[in-house]
Amino acid sequence: MKTKKLSGVIPPVGTPLTPEGNVDVAGLRRLARYMLDAGCHGLFANGSMSGFAFLTDEEQVRAIETVVEVAGGKVPVMAGIGEMSTSRAVKRAKEIAALGVSHLTLLSPLFYLAQQQHLVRYFSDIAAAVDLPIVLYDNPVLTKNPIYPETIAELRRSVPNFVAVKESNQDCINLQLLLEITKGDEGFSVLTGSEFLIVVGLQMGVDGCVGGIHNICPRVAVDLYEAFVRGDLETAQRHQRTLTEIWQVFTYGNVWGGYEEALRHLGICERAAGEPYVTPLTNTEKAEVHAILNRHLAPAISQF
Numbered sequence: 001m002k003t004k005k006l007s008g009v010i011p012p013v014g015t016p017l018t019p020e021g022n023v024d025v026a027g028l029r030r031l032a033r034y035m036l037d038a039g040c041h042g043l044f045a046n047g048s049m050s051g052f053a054f055l056t057d058e059e060q061v062r063a064i065e066t067v068v069e070v071a072g073g074k075v076p077v078m079a080g081i082g083e084m085s086t087s088r089a090v091k092r093a094k095e096i097a098a099l100g101v102s103h104l105t106l107l108s109p110l111f112y113l114a115q116q117q118h119l120v121r122y123f124s125d126i127a128a129a130v131d132l133p134i135v136l137y138d139n140p141v142l143t144k145n146p147i148y149p150e151t152i153a154e155l156r157r158s159v160p161n162f163v164a165v166k167e168s169n170q171d172c173i174n175l176q177l178l179l180e181i182t183k184g185d186e187g188f189s190v191l192t193g194s195e196f197l198i199v200v201g202l203q204m205g206v207d208g209c210v211g212g213i214h215n216i217c218p219r220v221a222v223d224l225y226e227a228f229v230r231g232d233l234e235t236a237q238r239h240q241r242t243l244t245e246i247w248q249v250f251t252y253g254n255v256w257g258g259y260e261e262a263l264r265h266l267g268i269c270e271r272a273a274g275e276p277y278v279t280p281l282t283n284t285e286k287a288e289v290h291a292i293l294n295r296h297l298a299p300a301i302s303q304f
Helices: 025-037 057-071 086-097 116-129 149-158 172-182 195-204 218-229 233-251 256-266 283-296
Strands: 043-045 077-081 103-107 134-138 162-167 189-192
Touching: 025 043, 025 057, 043 057, 057 077, 057 086, 077 086, 086 103, 086 116, 103 116, 103 162, 116 134, 116 149, 134 149, 149 162, 149 172, 162 172, 172 189, 172 195, 189 195, 195 218, 195 233, 218 233, 233 256, 233 283, 256 283
Parallel strands: 043 077, 077 103, 103 134, 134 162, 162 189
Antiparallel strands: none
């Protein structure tokens, strides 16, 4: 399976919601276009920041279809799957593969603790069920099931359509080992999922980044990546500091409250968190979120 190598800034697209908790299609279109207009190199639908865990199966499909429609084939669209068993995941993979996405992104199975041999079987069985490139998604904090670098290398050797990993483990030793093991594999991408480690990750050899904060400031992330690619490390580091400062909006309202307020302030949507995670901010907290955005994103705020 030959496919263009994933690289650059690929935001996990949030899912704007109606008051009833259904997909706000108009809001999702605005958000996806905001990212494309900023120059993002791909979109990741139905990921962690998309709130897949509080969407019904039908709403997950609606969100993915909307992102595919907005992308219009201009950039890759990765679609995420987070499930608890092989049977459930294979069923979802077949459904999502039919929506026109370019890649499937697979979290480790949720809830039960898994051994590495279980993960190899899980990912291999899903990959065998669809004819799409597969991106592994290592997020041990949320899944409790880390994918070891050696396991990723084994899967890459045995299943050709494993083409990338989104690595959200912030342990740089783990990242270094992963990069060493996959070094020289020109068809495989390593994408960092840590907004704090983009410059460090690029210096170590990652191909790009996938971070939730890119929903709010995609142009900053793109400017960082482009500065690094042209060899302007000082500018890349400056954008990294800006990203880290903007990330502070996630410290309000258990991530979701600050995230929603940021999207409201940008004029994109009113809601992006499902119950029971809706977390209203106080007026003081709202003002602090607005101040962060006004300081760094004034042009973006005025565009909607």
